[in-house]
Amino acid sequence: MVRFLHAADLHLDSPFKGLSNLPDHLVKMIRNSTFEAFNNMITYAIEQQVDMVLIVGDIYDGENRSLQAQKYFVDGMQRLQKANIRAVISYGNHDHLGGKWVRFNLPSNVDVLGNEVETKKLHINDEVIYIHGFSYPERHIKQKMIDEYPVAQQNGLHIGMLHGSLAGDESHDVYAPFTKQSLLNKKYHYWALGHIHKRQILHETPPIIYPGNIQSRHRKEQGEKGFYDVHLQDDECHYQFIRADVVRYEQVVMDGTPIRYANDVTAICHKALQTVRSQGAAIVELRITNLTEEGHALWQQTSPMEWLALLRESEADETPMVWVASVTCDAPKEALTKASEQVLALIDDWDEERWQEVLGELYQQANVTRFLPQYQTIQIDEMKAQVKETFLQTMRNK
Incomplete structure (x- = not known):
């Protein structure tokens, strides 16, 4: 049996979007959040004593990797090395091998997949593990790289690492496209995917999984972010999603039927924000629906910015931090x-x-x-x- 973490799309040192209205201390926390999420993953790997960590592309946000991001990543790999944990990594379209940067040397516990499909053979816990994959030689990979992956033939556990797009899914830039059947045809025990920032399980047995990115970077990346903790033995696989994010983005819809007075608005919003707060720090867009004509008339007597300022002030001393990015209401159905x-x-x-x-x-x-x-x-x-x-x-x- 082998136990590993499957992560992708770390985007270390990513330039965040939509931070112009945030207080300075929150901006600083968010700008550091990709590093903190990565640190959370490394700490979890060490505490749980996993056997290896797989990172499937876009470790860095840009092809010209910053010194800070590289140093932080190397420090994390060195922490894994001291804990006798292997790592296998690939580079994706954002941090492809064709970029120009001052290189750091990675510790010996890290295997880096090259610019063509290759197989890494590892020996862990008396298991022979074959890891198949590649790093992007350049930003735009339009060809079906899955055609270059070998069919599993040797005895042992076979894991595919692929940073790419499900054919036909144009929600993200389409690179290294594949079909689900083309993955299944390789007869691997687990497919570790990357590139799509939304967590998805495309197939149960064998698992074909997008873990999503480990930290939201803007309002379109909603919900919890993290990685998978995977236990793999022969044809049996168990996996569990683990949160790593420091702050998440949420959209919350509230029922405004009871609203008659201003304190009804603040009470309903506070209750919703407390539910969000119970899961950690967040940036939230609030939307009130089902207002009566009386409630809507009350809402319209004050500008949305005044309601927003009131809510922010009332939540300022609450912890963990939940920042109200916006508050809107729908007009009554009538x-x-x-x-x-x-x-x-x-x-x-x-x-x-x-x-x-x-x-x-x-x-x-x-x-x-x-x-x-x-x-x-x-x-x-x-x-x-x-x-x-x-x-x-x-x-x-x-």
Whole structure:
């Protein structure tokens, strides 16, 4: 049996986005968070006495790695070495081998995958372990690198490391694309993936897993971040997600039905923030839904920035830190219905001359005309119907 950690996308020294409105002490904490999350992972590996750590690409955020980030990573590898823990790492599209940087020498417990698919053979706990993978020689790898991976034939445990994209998933830049079946065809016991920052289990047996990144870096990277603790023996595999992040980003939706007075707003928000706080430090976007017309009228009497300032002040002394990035509320359903009727009526009221006027303005925009049908072929009645359907569908999804 071998026990290892599977991590990816550390993005050490990443430039964080959206920090302009934060207090200085919070900015400092967030800027250091990728380093602290990495430190949390190394500490966990040592305390749990795992056998090895796999890091699947994008250790650093840029191809020209900073001295600070490299020194911090080398220190972590040296801590593993003192604990007799092996490490196998690969570099991804962000920290590819074609970059220019002042290099640090890695300790002897670290195996680095080269710029072509190769196999590392390790002996751990009387087990023979084959680790297959590669590092990016340059930033853009568009070819199907999975075709270069060997099919497992020797006895032992086979683990694939691949920093790339599931074919057809364009939520992230598509590099080294693969299909799930192409991974299964290699007959490995575990697939350690990287590149996609959202934690995903693509297949259970054998496991094909994206651990996500270990620390959120902006509001689009929601929820807990960390790595997997994996126990692997023959065809039996057990794995558990372990949090490593220092601060996370959350979006919280609250039921505003009871709101009648200002203290109702603060009470509902405080309760939601306490739930978030119980899981650690966070940056939170609050959204209030289901307001009555009375509650919505109360909300509109004060500017959103005043509500935000009030909430921030009331939460300032609470620990751990939960910073309210924004607070918004949805209009009541009744108001949405009235607004919808008004918009639909307006669409019907426009005559052909008005439509031609608006479309003429649109067709004068050179950067969009290539996406539009020929002006002469447009049927106004058909366009009205399409506009109505698109609007109604949008309102249904609110």
